[in-house]
Amino acid sequence: MADEEKPGMSATERFKRRKAAEASPKPTVAIVKVEPMILPEPPEEPIAKHTEPVAVSEPKFDIASGPKRTYLLAPNKILTTKCKEVDKIDDKIISLAHDMEDFLKNPPPLEVKPIGFAAPQMGMSVRIISCMLNPMAIELADKDIISIVNPRFVYIKKVHLVTETCLSLPGREYKIKRGKIVKIKGMLLDGTPRTFKGHDIVAQMFQHELDHLDGILLNSPGRG
Numbered sequence: 001m002a003d004e005e006k007p008g009m010s011a012t013e014r015f016k017r018r019k020a021a022e023a024s025p026k027p028t029v030a031i032v033k034v035e036p037m038i039l040p041e042p043p044e045e046p047i048a049k050h051t052e053p054v055a056v057s058e059p060k061f062d063i064a065s066g067p068k069r070t071y072l073l074a075p076n077k078i079l080t081t082k083c084k085e086v087d088k089i090d091d092k093i094i095s096l097a098h099d100m101e102d103f104l105k106n107p108p109p110l111e112v113k114p115i116g117f118a119a120p121q122m123g124m125s126v127r128i129i130s131c132m133l134n135p136m137a138i139e140l141a142d143k144d145i146i147s148i149v150n151p152r153f154v155y156i157k158k159v160h161l162v163t164e165t166c167l168s169l170p171g172r173e174y175k176i177k178r179g180k181i182v183k184i185k186g187m188l189l190d191g192t193p194r195t196f197k198g199h200d201i202v203a204q205m206f207q208h209e210l211d212h213l214d215g216i217l218l219n220s221p222g223r224g
């Protein structure tokens with residue numbers, strides 16, 4: 001404001017100010033250094049596609065007994081419904097997660113030992129999974145079984161064909177493409193954000209359980 005020409009200014013003063021203005025550097029566009037955005041690594045191949053089931057006998061029942069609570073068998077609408085995000089980790093959520101962890105620690109007699117479990121399998125349509133992080137351990141430590149709230153993929157890599165089963169589809173096996181290396185992020189039960197990287201069977205389990213949260217089962221039609 002101070003350098004503007006003002007009414008009543010003498011012609012000489014006005015001339016001087018114009019010359020000074022011409023001599024001064026022209027305004028330039030500010031250059032702001034932008035840090036590159038760190039994007040998640042893209043999957044090397046599209047996310048898995050299911051193939052036809054190996055066996056196709058529909059179960060005659062729709063619920064099975066677990067040690068503490070029941071878990072659902074397909075067909076059941078909750079299993080094919082996309083689960084809601086957890087917006088608050090309250091006592092109800094923590095209790096559900098503990099029940100899911102207990103289920104993994106003390107599973108009912110099953111043909112295949114479960115290494116992951118998703119909340120909709122307990123009839124709760126919320127985004128929580130419980131997982132064994134070290135399923136090959138001979139003796140499991142408490143820290144090897146954890147629950148992850150609102151898990152999301154960071155990346156899926158090295159897609160290959162595997163055979164997979166699901167507690168909710170007993171007695172059946174499916175050939176399916178899964179990433180061999182997977183990174184996911186989510187929250188622990190105390191709200192701490194965490195990322196988890198899984199290889200092989202753990203990567204497969206993460207993908208299987210996250211599919212459950214999206215209402216996708218191994219026999220879901222048109223998947224991929």
Ligand SMILES: [Zn+2]
Nearest residue numbers: 165166167168
């Ligand atoms: Zn399953």
